[in-house]
Amino acid sequence: MGTEFGTIGSALSALQAERKALEITGQNIANSSTAGYTRQRAVFTAVGGSVIPAMYSKSDGIGAGVNLSDVQRLQDTFLEQRANTENGTLSNLNSMQGTLSDIENSFGEPGDNGLQALLSSYWNGWDDVANNPGDSAARTALIGTAQSLATGLNVAAGSLSSQWTSSNESLQSIVNNVNGTATNIAALNKAIVAATSAGNHPNDLMDQRDLLIRQLSSQIGATTRVNNDGSTDVFVGGSALVSGSLARQLTLSGATAVDQATTNPVSLAWSDTGQVVNTASGQVGGLLTALNTTIPSYASQLDTVASQLVTSVNAQQGAGYDLTGAAGSPFFDPAKTKASNIAVVLTDPNGVAASSQPPTLDANGNPVVSLDGSNAQKFANFSGTGADAAYRQMIVQLGSESQSAQQKVTTQQSVVQQIQTSRDSAAGVDLDEEQTNLITYQQAYNASAKFLSVLDSVLDTLINRTLV
Amino acid sequence: MSMRVTQNAVTTAMLAGLQTNKQQLSQLQLQLSSGRQLSKPSDDPVGTDQAMRYRTELARANQYQRNGNDGLAWLGTADGALQSGVAILNRLRVLTTQAANTGASDANARTAISAEIDSLKSDMLGLANTTYLGRPIFGGTTSLNAAYVQDPSSGVVSYQGDTGAVTRTVGSNATVQVNVNAKDAFGPPGNDIFTMFDQILGDLKNNPSNLTNDLNGIQTSLDRMTSAQSIEGAAYNRITNMINLAGTHADTLTGNLSDVENVDTAKAATELTMQQVSYQASLAAMSKVLQLSLTDFLR
Numbered sequence: 093m094g095t096e097f098g099t100i101g102s103a104l105s106a107l108q109a110e111r112k113a114l115e116i117t118g119q120n121i122a123n124s125s126t127a128g129y130t131r132q133r134a135v136f137t138a139v140g141g142s143v144i145p146a147m148y149s150k151s152d153g154i155g156a157g158v159n160l161s162d163v164q165r166l167q168d169t170f171l172e173q174r175a176n177t178e179n180g181t182l183s184n185l186n187s188m189q190g191t192l193s194d195i196e197n198s199f200g201e202p203g204d205n206g207l208q209a210l211l212s213s214y215w216n217g218w219d220d221v222a223n224n225p226g227d228s229a230a231r232t233a234l235i236g237t238a239q240s241l242a243t244g245l246n247v248a249a250g251s252l253s254s255q256w257t258s259s260n261e262s263l264q265s266i267v268n269n270v271n272g273t274a275t276n277i278a279a280l281n282k283a284i285v286a287a288t289s290a291g292n293h294p295n296d297l298m299d300q301r302d303l304l305i306r307q308l309s310s311q312i313g314a315t316t317r318v319n320n321d322g323s324t325d326v327f328v329g330g331s332a333l334v335s336g337s338l339a340r341q342l343t344l345s346g347a348t349a350v351d352q353a354t355t356n357p358v359s360l361a362w363s364d365t366g367q368v369v370n371t372a373s374g375q376v377g378g379l380l381t382a383l384n385t386t387i388p389s390y391a392s393q394l395d396t397v398a399s400q401l402v403t404s405v406n407a408q409q410g411a412g413y414d415l416t417g418a419a420g421s422p423f424f425d426p427a428k429t430k431a432s433n434i435a436v437v438l439t440d441p442n443g444v445a446a447s448s449q450p451p452t453l454d455a456n457g458n459p460v461v462s463l464d465g466s467n468a469q470k471f472a473n474f475s476g477t478g479a480d481a482a483y484r485q486m487i488v489q490l491g492s493e494s495q496s497a498q499q500k501v502t503t504q505q506s507v508v509q510q511i512q513t514s515r516d517s518a519a520g521v522d523l524d525e526e527q528t529n530l531i532t533y534q535q536a537y538n539a540s541a542k543f544l545s546v547l548d549s550v551l552d553t554l555i556n557r558t559l560v
Numbered sequence: 561m562s563m564r565v566t567q568n569a570v571t572t573a574m575l576a577g578l579q580t581n582k583q584q585l586s587q588l589q590l591q592l593s594s595g596r597q598l599s600k601p602s603d604d605p606v607g608t609d610q611a612m613r614y615r616t617e618l619a620r621a622n623q624y625q626r627n628g629n630d631g632l633a634w635l636g637t638a639d640g641a642l643q644s645g646v647a648i649l650n651r652l653r654v655l656t657t658q659a660a661n662t663g664a665s666d667a668n669a670r671t672a673i674s675a676e677i678d679s680l681k682s683d684m685l686g687l688a689n690t691t692y693l694g695r696p697i698f699g700g701t702t703s704l705n706a707a708y709v710q711d712p713s714s715g716v717v718s719y720q721g722d723t724g725a726v727t728r729t730v731g732s733n734a735t736v737q738v739n740v741n742a743k744d745a746f747g748p749p750g751n752d753i754f755t756m757f758d759q760i761l762g763d764l765k766n767n768p769s770n771l772t773n774d775l776n777g778i779q780t781s782l783d784r785m786t787s788a789q790s791i792e793g794a795a796y797n798r799i800t801n802m803i804n805l806a807g808t809h810a811d812t813l814t815g816n817l818s819d820v821e822n823v824d825t826a827k828a829a830t831e832l833t834m835q836q837v838s839y840q841a842s843l844a845a846m847s848k849v850l851q852l853s854l855t856d857f858l859r
Contacts, residue, residue: 124567196600202611202821212619219623219729223630226695226703415703449701449724464701464724472623472729476616484616488609491601498602509576513569520566524854531858 096554100547102139102157106540109136109160113533116163117526124521128303131521132295135162163293167302168518169318175511176306180313180373182504187378189501191259191386192494198251201487207248207397208483210241215475221446222465222472225415231441238423238436245398249391249431256350256387260358263379267342267360270312270376274326274339277304281323282337288322298322308333313373329371331362340364347383350391351432357384391431393486399429401479405471409438412445412467417459420445420467444468567853574846581839588832597823607820614817621810624730628803631728631738634692635796638738641690641697642745642789648680648687649782655680656760656778660771674764681757685710685717688746688753698742700724707742708754717754719743730802736795745788746781753781 113134123129139156200206217234224230280301287294305326308314314333317325326334333340346358358380360369371377402424409420423444425437438444448470449462474480591597601608659673689706690697699707701724710717719742726739746753756777763770 193600193602196602199601201601202598202608202615208612208615209619212616216619216623216626219627223627223728224693224695227693447701452722454704454720461703462701462722462724463695463703464726466725466727469727469729469735472620473733475620476613480616484609484612487601487612488605491603491605491608494600494602495605509573513573514563516566516569516572517564520564520568522564522566525564527854527858 096547096551098156100544102155103540103544103547105139105157105159107537107544109134109158110533110537110540112160114530114537117529117533120521121523121526121530124523124526128299128306129521130165130167130295130299130302130519133164133166134160135164137161163295165295165298166519168515171511171515171518172302173316175508175515176309176314176316177373178504178508178511179306179310180377182501182508183310183375184313184373184378185497185501185504187375188381188386189494189497191255191378191382192490192497194255195252195387195390196490196494198255199248199487199490207241207244208480208487210237210244211401211480211483212475213237214241215472218468218471221444222468225446225463225465225468228441231415231444231446234444235436235438235441238438241401242424242434242436245394245401245431245434249394249398252387252391252394253350253432256353256383256391259379259382259387260348263358263376263383264344266311266375266379267344270308270333271339271341273304273308273311274333274341277301277308277324277326277334278337278339280304281334284322285337294322309374311374312376313371329369331367331369342369350387353384353388354392390486390490393482393489394431395429397479397483397486398431398434400482402426402429402434404474404478408467408470408474409445411448411470413447413450413462414445415442415461417451417461570849574842574849578839578842578846581835581842585832585835585839588828588835591823592825592828592832595823595825596821597828598821604820611817611820614813614820618810618813618817620732621806621813624806625803625810627728628730628799628806631730631736631799632796632803634697634726634728634738635792635799637690637692638697638740638792639789639796641687642785642792645684645687645745645785646782646789648684649778649785652677652680652757652760653775653778653782656771656774659764659768660775670764670768674761677757677761677764681717681754681761684753684757688742696721697739698745700739700741701726708746716758719749719752728799730799731806734802736798736802738795738799740788740791744791745785747784756781 113136116132116134120131137159139159201208203209214234214237217230217237220230221227221234280297284294284297284301287297301324305314305316305324308326312328315327317327319325319336321336323336324334325332325336328342331340333342341363342360343363344358344360347353347356360371360376360380361367362369371380405424406422406426409423412420414420421438421443423436423438425435428435446468447462447464448467449464451459451461454460590599598604598607598611655673655677659670662669685708688698688708691705694705696702696705696707699721702721704720707719707721708717709720721742723741723743725737727735727737729735743749743752747756756774759777760771760774763774
């Protein structure tokens with residue numbers, strides 16, 4: 093049987109526990125809109141009497157009040173990990189879709205100002221020369237359209253190349269950010285382990301750490317493992333980026349321009365071991381795909397368009413005769429067959445090989461050039477085939493790839509949305525619930541205070557009124 | 561397990577819904593203001609393929625019309641020249657007949673007729689050297705500035721052009737020859753219309769009895785010239801047909817292109833109204849739901 097003063101202690105434990113629970117509720121309400129905050133719950137344990145009897149120490153079994161044994165973080169670890177993975181996939185898809193839509197914008201098709209329109213006006217220029225082979229205005233205009241076409245290809249290649257460079261720069265800054273975040277997570281892990289071993293509840297530190305992990309997972313697709321000491325390990329591509337209080341660093345190496353990307357791809361490696369990280373998720377994964385696959389592939393398709401143009405035009409040009417009677421010399425520089433450097437070498441309008449007839453000799457034996465336009469007419473047949481077809485094919489492929497990326501993003505967004513809702517549902521603060529708790533704890537506190545005053549009056553009766 | 565519904569979850573879900581609505585709204589507004597439903601390849605990859613083909617074909621169809629019109633101008637010039645040529649030959653026939661009937665008796669009359677025929681010959685030379693944009697239309701593909709040249713001392717006219725064809729592309733793989741060869745219009749070199757003129761002029765002077773035979777030569781030249789005219793006429797018709805065809809094709813292509821690229825305004829406007837209604841509804845719901853909390857009912 094407990095003593096009267098012992099019972100006061102039990103009432104005190106109740107008052108303290110309820111007040112602590114009220115504080116926790118207050119903290120929940122205060123953080124109801126804090127990003128990454130996980131709601132907390134007070135866990136009460138009844139303090140029982142000793143159930144193992146001894147000679148002079150026997151419990152009556154009623155117990156000695158309440159103890160606030162734990163402050164729980166109501167987080168669903170599984171959901172948290174799933175949210176991280178899906179977020180990583182989403183930002184990966186987002187980054188790939190962004191790359192494709194940037195490429196689309198740089199081509200401006202279908203429209204009146206794209207490369208296709210330039211190709212069409214070049215072929216039509218040949219018809220004007222065919223109609224009037226002796227007219228230097230038509231020839232000059234043709235060379236002008238050829239120069240705009242070459243410039244159009246140069247500009248398109250240039251915008252792919254600058255897109256590559258800016259993607260590379262943003263990859264570099266994301267990797268730097270990842271390295272910094274990993275260091276921060278390791279520091280938080282250290283603080284959490286220290287606090288836990290001292291018997292504290294470092295829930296807010298854990299929230300901060302989980303927020304950083306969420307950021308890492310969308311940047312590089314990180315996965316996690318929770319340890320018993322309260323720390324969390326972070327893995328990238330199967331290797332530990334953060335292990336307890338230790339963080340490793342990542343470095344980028346490889347190509348620095350789009351034309352090196354196929355031979356020397358950009359790669360991400362661990363600074364300490366030099367081992368390559370095989371990650372296909374997060375923004376980093378998306379940017380690596382853009383740098384090593386997407387942009388180089390479109391750059392090389394554009395080069396195909398340019399080289400087909402140079403080859404076919406120069407061959408047809410060589411089959412004809414120009415206005416001086418000589419066989420046609422190359423129209424485009426045969427040594428420059430890439431979209432980035434294609435250039436018109438023909439500067440003399442008379443050099444356009446419109447005729448398929450060699451010059452004839454007049455009565456005095458002087459050569460007379462032919463004003464035949466049939467060689468120029470043959471160029472018109474290139475319209476819609478060759479370079480035109482290669483370019484169209486490339487644009488259509490770009491369109492379908494970009495469309496499919498957009499659809500994937502939309503699907504992934506709804507997946508992430510759903511997980512976000514589930515996460516909010518498990519870890520988020522519900523104000524109605526907190527206010528209900530508030531009333532519960534308040535009433536319990538009031539009742540404990542009442543209990544204390546009852547005890548007080550019992551003792552008063554015993555001490556002041558008995559045997560007086 | 562029933563799901564806990566928290567304030568944040570409600571807000572996030574509603575915000576996501578609002579954003580979807582707003583996105584669709586802005587997409588429709590963009591389509592309506594730009595008038596295009598296909599502004600980048602990913603909007604419709606198949607449509608992009610079609611649009612690009614239509615655009616290439618359209619550019620060609622317009623060029624075919626341009627080529628055809630240029631060909632018609634050439635043919636018009638040639639037709640005018642040949643018509644005048646026929647008139648000259650008719651006058652030559654009248655004069656030669658006159659000379660054949662009366663010329664033998666009157667040397668003065670023959671001199672007068674001879675002078676007129678001489679000027680007819682130089683008219684004919686002018687016609688044969690008719691140019692279109694500086695190019696002799698009966699000279700084949702020569703780059704010289706005249707098809708026939710007259711020797712200043714002997715007065716003999718000879719052909720210096722070639723037999724090349726001048727063609728215009730008026731359709732996919734359809735080319736039409738717009739020039740007639742000089743030998744088809746004026747006779748083969750050495751036995752052409754100018755040789756005939758020289759023959760008549762010679763006969764007038766030295767052998768008036770042969771003038772009756774010369775009338776046959778005039779008839780042959782006339783036949784040649786009218787048949788050249790009909791060749792030009794056939795080419796004219798063919799080009800006109802092809803221009804009309806290219807025009808119709810261009811109209812069809814423009815229509816097709818518009819179907820693929822441009823927005824159906826009535827449809828988009830209706831969708832916009834519907835989208836506005838649903839956006840308003842979600843706004844209204846959001847403003848109502850988020851007002852409520854237990855706080856309102858606790859004292």
